Amino acid sequence: xxxxxxxxxxxxxxxxxxxxxxxxxxxxxxxxxxxxxxxxxxxxxxxxxxxxxxxxxxxxxxxxxxxxxxxxxxxxxxxxxxxxxxxxxxxxxxxxxxxxxxxxxxxxxxxxxxxxxxxxxxxxxxxxxxxxxxxxxxxxxxxxxxxxxxxxxxxxxxxxxxxxxxxxxxxxxxxxxxxxxxxxxxxxxxxxxxxxxxxxx
Numbered sequence: 001x002x003x004x005x006x007x008x009x010x011x012x013x014x015x016x017x018x019x020x021x022x023x024x025x026x027x028x029x030x031x032x033x034x035x036x037x038x039x040x041x042x043x044x045x046x047x048x049x050x051x052x053x054x055x056x057x058x059x060x061x062x063x064x065x066x067x068x069x070x071x072x073x074x075x076x077x078x079x080x081x082x083x084x085x086x087x088x089x090x091x092x093x094x095x096x097x098x099x100x101x102x103x104x105x106x107x108x109x110x111x112x113x114x115x116x117x118x119x120x121x122x123x124x125x126x127x128x129x130x131x132x133x134x135x136x137x138x139x140x141x142x143x144x145x146x147x148x149x150x151x152x153x154x155x156x157x158x159x160x161x162x163x164x165x166x167x168x169x170x171x172x173x174x175x176x177x178x179x180x181x182x183x184x185x186x187x188x189x190x191x192x193x194x195x196x197x198x199x200x201x
Contacts, residue, residue, distance in 0.1 A: 005133050010140065010150045011078040015116055016070045018145035025118055026167065028063035029094055049098040049165075056091035056172075064092055067169060071116070074147050075173070079112075084175040087112075092171040094118070095158075097125070099165075103158035110172040114149035117142045119167035129156035 034052050055061060059068065068089070079087050090110050095103065102125075115127055120143060127140045129150065140148055150156075152172060 003133055008131075008151060009082070010129075010138070010148060011082070011114075012140065012142075012146060012148045013074065013078070014145050015147040016073045018070075021066050021070055022118060022145075024066050025063045025169075028061075028066065029096070029167065032061070032063070046103055047101050048095050048103055049101055050096040051093060053093045053095075056093040059089075059092070063094065067092070067116070071147070071171070075114070075149060078149055079175055084177055086176045088174045088176070090172045090174060092169060094167060094169050096165060096167045097158065097161040099161060099163065102160040105155050105157045107155055108152040108170075108172050110152050111174050112149050113152040113170065113172050114147065115140075115142070116147045116169040116171075117144050117166075118169055119165065120144035120146075121163045121166060123163040124166040125159040125161040125163070127156060128159060129154050 029050075032050075032052060034050055036051055036054055052061070058064070071089070071092075072087075075087060097103075126142055127148070128137055129140070130137045132154065142148060158168075
């Protein structure tokens with residue numbers, strides 16, 4: 001088999017109004033009664049102190065209601081800058097890592113996944129991922145309030161956390177390319193014989 005290298009990207013920025021929603025989200029998560037164990041259904045090395053992965057498709061959870069409007073504003077801008085038309089959120093869940101917690105190498109479903117660093121003290125463990133092309137590891141240099149998205153098939157992990165508690169939100173979503181034929185995101189230049197991305201308004 002021959003691997004052919006193509007360009008791809010990780011989108012990394014700050015969630016809109018992170019400081020305005022941080023405490024409300026953490027308060028709602030604190031009140032969440034969750035007895036879920038991190039060793040199922042993941043077939044990887046795991047120890048996550050608190051998570052609600054099994055509720056990932058329930059968008060009525062209080063913290064999710066707070067998160068979604070800001071997420072859509074931020075991630076929506078990301079996907080438009082990559083040339084996609086729209087996104088559909090499929091699952092969203094939180095994970096709280098105490099000192100010594102870890103989440104082993106794994107992939108996600110759907111088209112894109114990502115991480116929102118809701119509570120991220122100094123020296124918290126950083127998300128690591130590697131390219132399926134050359135298996136080179138990349139560490140995401142995140143800070144609290146950052147939102148990162150990347151293709152779901154990229155293998156990634158949350159290494160052992162050496163700091164006090166950190167809280168992240170993870171999610172899976174689908175994207176729609178848009179309709180090029182009816183004045184969508186792209187247009188065809190008959191002179192240059194190429195497709196071009198329309199300028200953002």
